[in-house]
Amino acid sequence: MKLYINSFFIFLLFWSLGSNAQTVSFELKSSPNIVFDFNTVQEYENGIIYMNAATLNINTTESFDLYVGATTTAVNEWNVINTYSSGGIVPPVSLLQLQFRNASSTSNVSGFFPLQDILTPTYIIGSAISPEPDILCPLQGTSAAGDYLTNPNCYKFNVDLKVVPGFDYQSGQYELRIDYVIIQDI
Amino acid sequence: MKNVLIMFLAVILIGVTAQKSYAQLDDQEYNYVTMDLRGILNLSMTTSAQVDFTFKTIQEYNQGITQFNAVQLEVDATLAWDMYVYANSENWVQVEGYSTNGNANLPAEILEMKSSVDNSAGAAPGFAAFTSLKGLTNANLAGGRPQDNVSTQYLAGGYGLTTNAGVDGLAFAPGTAANNPTTHKFRIDMRLKPGIPATFPNSTVALVDYPNPGDAPYAMAGYYYLEVVYALIEDL
Numbered sequence: 280m281k282l283y284i285n286s287f288f289i290f291l292l293f294w295s296l297g298s299n300a301q302t303v304s305f306e307l308k309s310s311p312n313i314v315f316d317f318n319t320v321q322e323y324e325n326g327i328i329y330m331n332a333a334t335l336n337i338n339t340t341e342s343f344d345l346y347v348g349a350t351t352t353a354v355n356e357w358n359v360i361n362t363y364s365s366g367g368i369v370p371p372v373s374l375l376q377l378q379f380r381n382a383s384s385t386s387n388v389s390g391f392f393p394l395q396d397i398l399t400p401t402y403i404i405g406s407a408i409s410p411e412p413d414i415l416c417p418l419q420g421t422s423a424a425g426d427y428l429t430n431p432n433c434y435k436f437n438v439d440l441k442v443v444p445g446f447d448y449q450s451g452q453y454e455l456r457i458d459y460v461i462i463q464d465i
Numbered sequence: 466m467k468n469v470l471i472m473f474l475a476v477i478l479i480g481v482t483a484q485k486s487y488a489q490l491d492d493q494e495y496n497y498v499t500m501d502l503r504g505i506l507n508l509s510m511t512t513s514a515q516v517d518f519t520f521k522t523i524q525e526y527n528q529g530i531t532q533f534n535a536v537q538l539e540v541d542a543t544l545a546w547d548m549y550v551y552a553n554s555e556n557w558v559q560v561e562g563y564s565t566n567g568n569a570n571l572p573a574e575i576l577e578m579k580s581s582v583d584n585s586a587g588a589a590p591g592f593a594a595f596t597s598l599k600g601l602t603n604a605n606l607a608g609g610r611p612q613d614n615v616s617t618q619y620l621a622g623g624y625g626l627t628t629n630a631g632v633d634g635l636a637f638a639p640g641t642a643a644n645n646p647t648t649h650k651f652r653i654d655m656r657l658k659p660g661i662p663a664t665f666p667n668s669t670v671a672l673v674d675y676p677n678p679g680d681a682p683y684a685m686a687g688y689y690y691l692e693v694v695y696a697l698i699e700d701l
Contacts, residue, residue, distance in 0.1 A: 303492060305494045315499070317502050319505065320505055332496060363502075364699060366545040375498065450504040452502075456495055461492050
């Protein structure tokens, strides 16, 4: 009898540990490598835009924050692969601009904004302050639990990238990594 | 029974604490972005490539002929740049002579040029006023590239690497002609002043004994041409 009772409590223990499946994640995302190739004066002057450079599908059972930032070797500077000239300066990561779009315009930041280092990221949803009150879909800043299948207008983001170099920067090849981070708001 | 109760409470306690002890959930996604900023230098001549001088009156011989805005050049550059100019030969090439007397070897220097863009900050001689255009040897080029800051005539910048493009005079700054008309658009005036006899008194290379002692000190009537080269290069 005692064995049965103990077995029941062990089952209860595991049930209590495993019955709360929580997720805060990106799903079915597309995030290709992006190449900005500037080989005409017009492109230098007017820039290049990549629409839908990344798609972020969010599936979360918890309140969440979403932020973005750049990871580079030197803070706030593109990594230099090689250079073609001696003049000019290494471009800052802010040269790269991003735009987060969805049908309900839930991003905190509308339009293109300059990328910043991941140490001082830009919050698309929520802020560095946690926890915050939930904002329900379809309001701007939607941070409540939800998923892209039920509400793609709030939980699916298309990300556009833009670079307008101008003429101040050193000719060469550069690279950086954009980090998109979704995190539970607790 | 006491043990059962204690165990029950323990399970409840563990269950409650377990929910509190979850790590903060997160997920990350990345874009790897590369950017290739190519070096671009574009030089455009917006006027006809041929400039004609026809001397058919005494007055034109005496006063000379000036072709204002004979050549217009536009520079679009993503790099610091220099531009220099030289004649692609020592002498004008005589296509046809109209007489038998006079000197058929006219030095390139009889052509005078003046630029609308001020390059006086540069250490190299420029074209702020009408200046004789140097022939190939006098321009001191090796493989088409300048070798010093005295011989080669610069329309923009000068020989040597810039430390502050657009300011130190050794190079002009990157930019487009449309946005920088005072520094990236050149209006070149050209002048030929033969005089009578046609000795071209303004030329820095005199016709006396040119190229050999005893050659006639004045030009032979005839039809001549000269090729002028405008070279846009990255500041090196």
